[in-house]
Amino acid sequence: MKRLVAAVALPATLMIAAAATRPFWVAPDAAQAQAWLHAAADRHDAQAEASLARWSDRGDAQARHAYTVLLAHRGDAASRERLEKLLGDAAEAGDALAATQLAQLLASPRAGVGAGPAAGAGARAGAGAPPDDARIARLLAQGSDGHVPAASRLLALRALDAKSGTRDPVRAASLMAQAAQGGDAPAMFLYANMLRAGQGVKQDEARALALYQAAADADYAPAIQALAIAYRQGELGLPADASQSRLMDHEAAEALAHAAN
């Protein structure tokens, strides 16, 4: 059901046609970049990867995007290091999306965080340098200023973090609203939660419902699940309707299956 913003690329026939007709000195378009990406990722085509790296180094946006996808897909230490450099250079050059992606990369779990012996029960995952929090914050601010919705969402979550020392639910709500307005489905869902709870913003169940529905329309499973629960329980002004809840649950299962593929 519903709309899915899937990362399905151009038909292979188009890619082949593009590859066959493009002189090597002409910068790649999206089709060419995708062709190289898939050749490198699926067939381990070293020449295709070299082409991506070369054009990426020259600052070509299409090639850089495809190359970042390739490196992120690989996930090994060398690829990660290369990816950090690539995104860092782009961010420094003013690319808000790259700044956001780099922030996400730096914040993503590595071999473990934290240090020192445990004072009580529990454990720590292992050694590893903690992420550079200040840098992450700067990068997200750059992304948010550049109207990247995911950056605004992540900044909002930081503003909600009790451990951050700068907890500010009102600012969080404002940033989350901005991200939701930008079409970010997780932000729609999270902002709906905030509206529902009156967290940092005046409680407004009608707006919360509309946002859940908008996120559900974008095939975001948690929002569909929220609607399934709301129908079952008669929440958010909806009539209690077990049958409609079951239908929503079915929709959620479908959205989850799509997301998993």
Place this chain on the structure above:
Amino acid sequence: MTFSTPATLPRHRALVATLAAAAILAACGGSKDSGGNGPAVGTSVSLTLMETTDLHQTILGYDYYKLAADPSVGFERTSTLIKQVRAANANTMLFDAGDIIQGTVLGDYQALVDKVPCTDKLAIFKAMDSVGYDAGTIGNHEFNYGLAYLGQVTGRQFNVKNLPAVSAQARCQGPAYPQVLANVVSTTDAKPIFDPYVILTRTMSATTPDGKTVTVPVKVGVIGFTPPLIMAWDKGNLDGNVTTNGLQETAARYIPEMKARGADIIVAISHGGPDGAAYSATMENGNLYLAQVPGIDVLLMGHMHQVFPNAGSTVAAFNIAGVDKTAGTVSGVPAVMANFWGKNLGVVNLKLAYTADGWAVDKTATTTSTMSTQNADKTYVAADATIAPLVQAEHAGTIAYVKTPIGTTDYRMTTYFADVGDPTAIQIVNQAQAAYVKDYVAANLPQYKNLPVLSVSAPFKSGFGGGTDYTDVAGGPLAINNAADLYLYANTIQAVLVTGADIKAWLEFAARRFNQIDPTLTTAQALVSSFPGYNFDVMDGDGAIKYEIDVTQPLGSRIRNLTYDGTAIDPAAQFIVATNNYRASGGGGFPGLDGSKTIYQSPDANRDVLIRYIKAAATLARTTNGSDRSWHFTRVTTAGPVQFSSAPNLATLAAGDGIPGVTQVQADDGSNLGLARYQIDLSVQ
């Protein structure tokens, strides 16, 4: 990370596919009858087209998990609407827009459990054929069980790489109506795997300019489309066997051909909806652009599980330029979408006028609408009594399957007293989730292998709907429907990496389930707040985690003596918690749970994981699966009674489940919901 991943593309797509011409497999051909044998210019035909879509093997109004009737769904009631339309109109045609064979337990039963034999027709097609369809298309879910099964149940022999040669394939029982699909092409021969279109000649009642009633032949061309994203959704089934083409390009190729072959009108059945994003050949809902292809007179849509037209719809796809949700047009073409599971019937009334150039649609006289199986007074139309007998065996087989034992339990598993600590229906869910995540971490996330794995689950059914709205699985054999009672929603498993401080905050939030109790009050106090039971997460960890909830304290200060393996939990220590995708993504608004702590997003449903765990355990015992009191209330003596509601006459059940001090004080709590009032002595917890 938000990067897209590669390897979602079909590989090795043959360049020749764009060069080779697909065979034309129209059932009826021939040139337009424009000679002297045609009707008089000005002759008119009123033609009513009906649409079903997304039936998903929902034949009867029945919920197989609840083993109970559900009249809000089911083709047996759509059939009643179809017969009403036929009775009221001289010229009607019936079409289906796909997603037919999958989506209910019955669908899985016939595909995976007791596979429908080659010589037998799929249950849904038995029902549809009994009503009589003119044509239909193929939805994305038709590909879920693989091409071999799809070929079998549709009576096709696909010439694709992973199937035997066509000559070696049996031609099995398919539906009696033609199924058309133009945009899915075999990589073997570059031809569409279904007939791309069909041209149906129908004799229709017409009115001549002088008012006489005559019969005339009308050729109706029908072409079908499915979302190109099937290549991603069913990659495992389709990669290397078929490719998809864009809706617009495909239509632009075939529609002139259909016209040349005599089609008087063109009906496009597209299993999708409209989308205002820029056109691409791989977009999921390409109907805004499909309808722009010249020649399409009617668009029958599906896939979105929505009703169209619908003037009040807030669905984004129906509120874009080019879509008129009131008039029911997409890019100016009359269009309908008939919801799903047989809840609605799409209806397009066309007025055809015969001109010097042949039949033409009078767009000013065209109307689109949907009919609902639900009446204005919320009752439902009567079921067509002819449908149920057709699928009696399949229905009975599915019920038997749902009742098939997957294990046994030596104790009754319920949520009647989950609010006061009863673990009988929750511990088993937590055990299944934790075991699943532990296995995954051990095999795939070595960096976390030394971390404790905990699990949370909540009582999804906790009396909101009254005394029957609780999980209640009797001791004895356990079946699939019992697993659905133990785990209500279609969540998938996720694992989050949290700190001891996060766990404390998580449990503090869950403890909102309770009002703050003043121990000095002599009047009765209600224990349970309006905080929903489905958010009352109970954390468990094979007996290792223990905590108290002190309901005399304000919100945020109620969790006491939180220990792991008998030692106070270090706020900085790390834990993995198995939960579901809803909670991990921020559902319920728990502090810090916002999607950022997820270390594993499993594709597996919590319910399926539970079923597998029960099957592996074979026998569930109270001592090992239903008696771990991971939490209890902090002991306090209250001057007055502390009360809560649950189903009546179950105090002995609470005692048997290890919950002391529970007594029933009123058999009816006054809610008129079949609930009794209990009180709990907090001094003995």
